[in-house]
Each structure stands twice: as structure tokens, then as C-alpha cells.
Amino acid sequence: EITFDHTAIEPAAREAWEGADVFRVPDDAEDPMYVLAMFPYTSGNIHMGHVRNYSITDTVARFERMRGEEVLHPMGWDSFGLPAENAAERRDTDPEEWTLQCIEDMREDMTQMGFGYDWDREVRTCDPDYYRWNQWLFTRFREEGLLERKAGEINWCPDCETVLADEQVEEAGDDEVCWRCESPVEDRELNQWYLQITDYADELLDALDDLDGWPENVCEMQRNWIGRQEGTRVTLEVPDYSDVTIFTTRLDTIHGATYLALSPGHDLAQTLAAEDDDVAEYVERADGADLDETSGVATDAVAINPATGEQLPIYVADYVLDDVGTGALYAVPAHDDRDHAFAEAHDLPIRQVVEPAPDAEPDPDAIDVQEAAYTADGVLVNSGDYDGLDSASARDRLVEDLDGEWVTEYRLRDWLISRQRYWGTPIPIVDCPDCGHVSVPDEDLPVELPEFVQTTGNPLDEADEWRATTCPECGGPAERETDTMDTFVDSSWYFLRYCSPDLADAPFDTERASDWMPVDRYVGGIEHAVMHLLYARFFTKVLDDIDLLEGVREPFADLTNQGMVLLDGEKMSKSKGNVVQPTEIVEEYGADTARLFIMSAAQPEKDFDWTEEGVRSANRLLQRTYRLVRAHEDGSIATGDRDEIDAYVERELDATIATVTEEFEAFRFNHALQAVRELIALIDRYRDATDPAEETLDRALRTIVKLLGPVAPHIAEHCWDRLDGEDLLASADWPTADRPDDYEITDRLIENTRADVRDIVDVAGIEDPETIRLAIAPDWTFEAHAFAREFDGSDPMGALMGQEYMRE
Ligand code: ANZ
Ligand code: ZN
Numbered sequence: 173e174i175t176f177d178h179t180a181i182e183p184a185a186r187e188a189w190e191g192a193d194v195f196r197v198p199d200d201a202e203d204p205m206y207v208l209a210m211f212p213y214t215s216g217n218i219h220m221g222h223v224r225n226y227s228i229t230d231t232v233a234r235f236e237r238m239r240g241e242e243v244l245h246p247m248g249w250d251s252f253g254l255p256a257e258n259a260a261e262r263r264d265t266d267p268e269e270w271t272l273q274c275i276e277d278m279r280e281d282m283t284q285m286g287f288g289y290d291w292d293r294e295v296r297t298c299d300p301d302y303y304r305w306n307q308w309l310f311t312r313f314r315e316e317g318l319l320e321r322k323a324g325e326i327n328w329c330p331d332c333e334t335v336l337a338d339e340q341v342e343e344a345g346d347d348e349v350c351w352r353c354e355s356p357v358e359d360r361e362l363n364q365w366y367l368q369i370t371d372y373a374d375e376l377l378d379a380l381d382d383l384d385g386w387p388e389n390v391c392e393m394q395r396n397w398i399g400r401q402e403g404t405r406v407t408l409e410v411p412d413y414s415d416v417t418i419f420t421t422r423l424d425t426i427h428g429a430t431y432l433a434l435s436p437g438h439d440l441a442q443t444l445a446a447e448d449d450d451v452a453e454y455v456e457r458a459d460g461a462d463l464d465e466t467s468g469v470a471t472d473a474v475a476i477n478p479a480t481g482e483q484l485p486i487y488v489a490d491y492v493l494d495d496v497g498t499g500a501l502y503a504v505p506a507h508d509d510r511d512h513a514f515a516e517a518h519d520l521p522i523r524q525v526v527e528p529a530p531d532a533e534p535d536p537d538a539i540d541v542q543e544a545a546y547t548a549d550g551v552l553v554n555s556g557d558y559d560g561l562d563s564a565s566a567r568d569r570l571v572e573d574l575d576g577e578w579v580t581e582y583r584l585r586d587w588l589i590s591r592q593r594y595w596g597t598p599i600p601i602v603d604c605p606d607c608g609h610v611s612v613p614d615e616d617l618p619v620e621l622p623e624f625v626q627t628t629g630n631p632l633d634e635a636d637e638w639r640a641t642t643c644p645e646c647g648g649p650a651e652r653e654t655d656t657m658d659t660f661v662d663s664s665w666y667f668l669r670y671c672s673p674d675l676a677d678a679p680f681d682t683e684r685a686s687d688w689m690p691v692d693r694y695v696g697g698i699e700h701a702v703m704h705l706l707y708a709r710f711f712t713k714v715l716d717d718i719d720l721l722e723g724v725r726e727p728f729a730d731l732t733n734q735g736m737v738l739l740d741g742e743k744m745s746k747s748k749g750n751v752v753q754p755t756e757i758v759e760e761y762g763a764d765t766a767r768l769f770i771m772s773a774a775q776p777e778k779d780f781d782w783t784e785e786g787v788r789s790a791n792r793l794l795q796r797t798y799r800l801v802r803a804h805e806d807g808s809i810a811t812g813d814r815d816e817i818d819a820y821v822e823r824e825l826d827a828t829i830a831t832v833t834e835e836f837e838a839f840r841f842n843h844a845l846q847a848v849r850e851l852i853a854l855i856d857r858y859r860d861a862t863d864p865a866e867e868t869l870d871r872a873l874r875t876i877v878k879l880l881g882p883v884a885p886h887i888a889e890h891c892w893d894r895l896d897g898e899d900l901l902a903s904a905d906w907p908t909a910d911r912p913d914d915y916e917i918t919d920r921l922i923e924n925t926r927a928d929v930r931d932i933v934d935v936a937g938i939e940d941p942e943t944i945r946l947a948i949a950p951d952w953t954f955e956a957h958a959f960a961r962e963f964d965g966s967d968p969m970g971a972l973m974g975q976e977y978m979r980e
Pocket of ligand 2: 604605606607608643644645646647648650
């Protein structure tokens, strides 16, 4: 049996693409279709997750290119970050050297996979020509009042020895851990730079409703992260102390308040701690640690409930967060779960003031707030004049009566971008004893990283010579800021740099970027749902507001999060020792096989198992295609006159083209490939069991090769060369379903069959498809096929050919 040799075919195809510059997009392209994969973090070699991610975008890019689109499909390197420092330390090299080596290796891996990128547009974030624009943008944001240096309680990872943004802290059981190394994070108080993403909270939230091309779960994660809440602020008098303002979403429950709770960091808590040892001890214990949800301490102070005039004991409790609302709340144990748990632990009264509406579920009598809080809205009880009002109306009235104010609160915090690490963009600030924090003037950018030195803390703190500078404002001696930027700054605008990667006087060309954006198809991991994807949206909006973009409010029109490639249902990981290296598969079977397997295994969003059988099956399909093409070329297929079987096959070709086109558009590549697989099987039988018309057979083979082109580009290119020999498949036209006239015969047959069936069903009352089929045509005839195809989707003609084939 003849088989193709991927080690010869694959490099030859790549050479042909390169020679013809197939993937290059000229700067004067008007509005190319922008297909983008999240650029990889430079960590070694590419892994199966990368291969899947990039197989998807490459398939789309090739498909759209064949459909006549100009396609922008660039690639670059997210190449700053802590792992490079760690690796450099382990291997005793420097982060730059290590990173550049990774880039070389990964680029080589990608090339081997046949991913077609416009490498002229390659972007590397660790390149001074790139990160100078991080610095330049830092200065623009600062001028706009969107960057602030402030003291705050921050998340500190003791292992990475750096602060983390809130988005980079993950929950693991009761712990909050570092997203990278999973060490429990600590609280510290530091002066840091913050990007004021909260200024854009409303737009970031509201615009999600119009992001039709985004998966709903990602929009929901962003909504939750932003966490907008409508509520009210009300001020309570505290005899002998200053008033306390609280934030509540449930003003309707105020008559049921039985205590007031302060966060340990609240001003009044601090004041009370100074007077009371027990309070001081608790406040101290709560500092930097996450205490039990029901922990807290009673104080001697009381607050006056403005609705009832009652005295509410004041507690300091760790479940009240410093940076939410006002850091103070009145507690209603009957209607809030946390308050309920706290009240039980501290023996505080639980008083019901809301019950379900009379006609609603559950029955009011079935509720016992002593047992568990009733947290839904309802109708007020035990609330004096307000009894009988529904919760919403009660809130409206109470705001007025209690002199409260409506406020909107967010969960989203400003984005802390300072990092105490070396391998990142130096923050372009000079600290002058006289002038304070002065921005480095644009003409002095980039502030380049000094040479790397091994040390325990931040190497930039040790770079004395680099640190010492003069103040741009007064010329006096001053010091450079030694923090670098969060690498998520780098990835917040890299998709714009691809539009004009070499531009020397601006981060990107405003007009071109505005024409080319937004990205039409963006594909990457779900882990970026609230980090990268939120930051990039924020950057885009700011850049548009400061006129660096024109009318681009969102960076990514369409988003797909690819699922994981598993092995035996488990995530591949070095620690489990179950990693399948893409390079091994490529060596043994070739890149096309790996790509075809990955793309046919499941829809992009779904996880799937890597299986040897799946890989082999993909390889068999490609070999089968190759043999069909070779047999045709050798003239070993006997051809004959055109008859109804040829017409049938042509009709099948058109149907498959339509299906594959539709399924590719919808990102259901596995469905598309299933249709191709069936077509290949049909054509295989067709040439074995019949004497195909030359013209039909030729069209069939060209169609198969073209439909496979986006997914298995090397072998398809090779086959195309054998069939056509003129232009490259990579830039050939996508096939179209062009119904020739004699389809009418087929159509007429189907019409007749339909009429016959209607007669049988209506007159004889027979409904079983098999019986009908036999009634229409006792043998496997063309009519029977037409019937089956139309009415139950089965493929007897294919079966017929198969049977004949078997009989031979
Ligand atoms: C009284 C009340 C009664 C509340 C009630 C809720 C239910 P959620 O729960 O997500 O809607 N809150 C206010 N400031 C807080 C802080 N700094 N730390 C922790 N919790 C705080 O969030 C709104 C509620 O969170 C607010 O409404 C407040 O408790 C609590 F039956 O006020 B509520
Ligand atoms: Zn100065």
C-alpha cells in the first residue's frame, strides 16, 4: 500500500508557502479579517494546549483566506514575567537569554505545526521597542488621571516575592493563593501604582450586553467580578463617638437590625481598640489574617437605629470587609446568612421583619428565621408604619424618611500594577526628594532594564548605578522607581501593535488600528476570563477616549475559549507525568495528523481525551485521501460515462461543501470534518464499485483536498500539487456548490419519490420507513436512495456501493 512520507511532504509545503509569502498582510490592506490566538507565554516549548489553540485559529485563517478574505493572523510572545527569572536562576543564565531561547524553540515548534503567521508582524513584549510603549502609555494614563500611587492593603506572595493584583489571587478552600505558585498570599501595606479601571466599571459592565460574539459564561464572570450593586448609605448616630455610615442593599430590613458590625480597619474600630484591650487584641489578630466568619468582639459602644431609636451593640467582626461599602453594616440576622451565623455564635437576637408575599412561595408559616435566615424580598412585618409594604417600596420610602442616599457599589478594585520583580517593564518614574514622583520624559524612553544580577529580592533594588539618576524637573539627584509593571499591561494592547509592529514614534498607527480592529475571531484559554480580557477591554476604551483609537470601544468582537486536551480524563501535567509532547506526535505521524485529530475530536469549547487510536484514525484518513489522489493520477481508476450515480455523487459533493462551509463558520470543526470523512468514504466506494465519470471524479478529489486544506494543510497542499500543479492550495478558492443542470434529474427523482411516499403513507397508512422503502423500490435503487436520504437521512446508495465493493 502506498503511504505518504510526512517528513518530506510537510517541509516542502511550508517552503512553498514561504516562497509565495502567502500569510503576509500588506500595511495598506483595507480591513483584513483579524484572526488571533492569545499569544503564548514564553515558557519552554509549545504544549498540547497551545497546539489546540493555534490549530483552531490557523484553520479559521486558512478557511477565510480561501474564501477570498485578506486575513491578518499574527503571532508574538508574552515574554516578560517571573518564570523567566526563576528559570534563569535555576540554570544560572539571565532571563533575557533564557527567554530568547524559548522564543526560538517555540517558533520552531509552531512552524513545524504548519501554522501560517505573518512573521513580519511578530511582537515580543520583552523587547525595548515594545516595552517603551508600555512606559509611554503609562505616562499618558498618568496625564489622564488614570494612574495613581496610593497606599493600600495588598496581596503579597511570599514565594514570588511580589504583590499580586486581586485578579491574580485565587480561592483554594479557605485560603487565598497566588495564581502562579499557589502559595497562600499575605496582606501587606505598601505604596503602589494603581490603574484606575474602576472609572470604567459601568461601561465595562454595560457593554457586556452587546458582546454577542462572547460566550455567556465569560460575560457572567466579568459581571460578577465587576459586581455592581445598587444600595443605600445611611448614617447612624453613635453616642460619644462620631457617626457611622453604613452601606446596605436591604434598607427594608432596618427594623430587624440587632447589632452593628465594623471591619477591623474601620476608623471607629481603631478608636475603640485604643480604649479597650479586648478590641485591640482582636483587631491585631485580624490584621493580615483571614479569621473565622463568625469571629468578632463586642465593644462598649452602641449605635442608634434611625428607624426605631433603639440602641444597637457595636461589634468588630472580620466578615465585614475594609474595602467594601463603608466598612460598616447594620446586621439583620433574620434576613442575612452571615449575620445569622454571627448572631448564633454571639447570642444576639434574631428578629423577623420580612415575610413572603401572601400569594407567593413559600408559605409564611413555614418560615422560621430562628433556624435560618429568610433572604428574599417580601412584605414587611414588625416594622411599624411600614408593615404591609413590599420590600422595594419600603426601600424607596425609607431612603427618604431616613435621609439616606442611593449609591452604587462595585466589587471591582483599581488594578495594582507594581511588581517587585526584575523581568518586566520598568515603571518610568523618577522619585525626587524635592519634586516627588516625576514621569520620565517621552524623549528619554525607553527606560531599559539594567543587567540582571542574582539576588534574593528585586534585582533592580541592587542596581545602584541604574537607580541613581537626575530629576527631569529640577535636575537634582533622584532615584528611579525600581518596581516593574504587571505583565498583564503588556498583553492589554499587543493586538494593536500587530497592526504596525515597527512603528518608531507611536505604540501603533491610529488610523490602521482603527480600521483593522476589532479582532474578528479571538481564541484562547478560559483562565483569562477576568484578567487579560477585562484589562484589554479597559485599555481599548481608554485608548479610544484619548484618541489613540478612533471609534473602537471593544477589542474582541468574537471570543472562543478552547477546552483542554486531557489524557484518560485527566489534565496533562508534568507532576502527573502524563504529558504527550506535540513534537513526538509530529515526528511519528506529522503535523497534519495531530491537527486533524485535535480538530475532529470535539468542538473547540469542549475538553477531550488524547488517544492513540484517535491519532491513528486521523492518520488513516489522510493516507486514504492520498491514495485516492495517487490512484487517480496513475490512471488506475476505470472511468466511464456519466450516469445517475455520478449525478448523485455531484449532489453529495455540493451538500458536503455546503455543510463544511456552514460548520466552519459556526466553529463546529468536528461536524465539518465528519462530513468530509463521509465524503471520502463515499468517493472511495464510488471509484471501486462504479466506473466514475472522469469529470466527476476529478471534481470530487479536488473538493476533498480543498475541504481538508485548512485543517491538514501540508498533505492537502501536496495532493493539490498532484491534481492541479498550478497555484498553491493555501491561496486557492474555497469550493462552491455549483449545481449543474442535470441535478434536475436527481431533483425530479426525489420529487417523484416523495409523491409516491405520500401516497403510501396516506392511502395505505404505513409509517415504518423500512416498509415504505421496500414498497417504493424492492431493491436498492436510486429512488430508494433518494427517499432514504430525504426522509430518514440514511445513506443506502453509499451502502449499495459498499455492498458491491464487498462482493467483489
Ligand atoms: C443589611 C442587610 C440585611 C444586608 C439583609 C443584607 C441582607 P450582598 O450580600 O452581596 O447583597 N455589607 C455591607 N458592607 C459590607 C462590608 N464592608 N463587608 C461585608 N459585607 C458588607 O451585599 C450587600 C450587603 O453586604 C449589604 O446589605 C450589607 O448587609 C453587607 F437582610 O445590609 B446588608
Ligand atoms: Zn526634582
